[in-house]
Every structure is written in structure tokens, then in C-alpha cells.
Amino acid sequence: MSKYTAGPWGFRTNPCHGADVVDLSSHWIDGPSGKPIANIYEYYHGESEANARLIAAAPTMCALIERLAEKRCEYGNGADCNMLPQGVRRSPCLPCQARALLDETNA
Numbered sequence: 001m002s003k004y005t006a007g008p009w010g011f012r013t014n015p016c017h018g019a020d021v022v023d024l025s026s027h028w029i030d031g032p033s034g035k036p037i038a039n040i041y042e043y044y045h046g047e048s049e050a051n052a053r054l055i056a057a058a059p060t061m062c063a064l065i066e067r068l069a070e071k072r073c074e075y076g077n078g079a080d081c082n083m084l085p086q087g088v089r090r091s092p093c094l095p096c097q098a099r100a101l102l103d104e105t106n107a
């Protein structure tokens with residue numbers, strides 16, 4: 001079971017943005033019920049909407065990464081590139097990179 005809010009996530013412009021209120025975020029990330037789960041701030045001019053789109057797509061991207069992580073290591077049956085000794089280690093294959101990313105994000 002995922003440890004994050006289930007998708008789909010959406011994003012919208014903060015209706016209070018620019019108003020004389022405390023919330024200075026430019027966009028909101030909404031969970032599946034439309035309740036905001038995160039605020040997005042303008043880091044550099046014009047990037048906040050792209051950042052909001054990227055974050056809102058996270059559950060979909062995570063599902064794709066989970067499917068990739070289910071595949072076997074490309075270097076052999078039962079192998080895991082992340083477990084190879086340092087002298088033998090090479091760039092991890094895509095399924096092993098996917099498993100490492102899921103571990104890293106605790107997804």
C-alpha cells in the first residue's frame with residue numbers, strides 16, 4: 001500500500017494568489033477529493049505552473065516506475081545491480097534504478 005495520498009492529483013492556481021493574504025503560494029496541488037495537499041511557490045519567474053504540473057503527475061509517474069521495478073534485472077536472473085560489489089558495480093539497469101528510486105522515496 002502506498003504511503004502517499006492516492007492519485008490522481010491535480011493542480012490549480014491559488015485563488016488567493018496576489019491577494020492581500022498570508023498564503024503566497026502560486027498553485028495548489030489537490031488530492032483526489034480536490035482537497036489541497038501541497039502549495040507551490042514561485043522559485044524563479046514562470047516555473048511554478050510547470051512545477052505544479054510535474055508534482056501533480058507524481059502518482060502516475062510512480063505507478064509507471066512501480067511497473068518498471070517489477071521487471072527482472074537486465075544483467076541476469078536474480079541479480080540486482082544495486083547489490084553488486086563495488087569492483088563489479090556498473091551503471092544499474094532501468095529496473096534496478098526503479099527499485100532504488102522507490103526505496104529512496106519510500107513510495
Ligand SMILES: [Zn+2]
Pocket residue numbers: 072073074075079080081082092093094095096097
Ligand atoms: Zn539491474
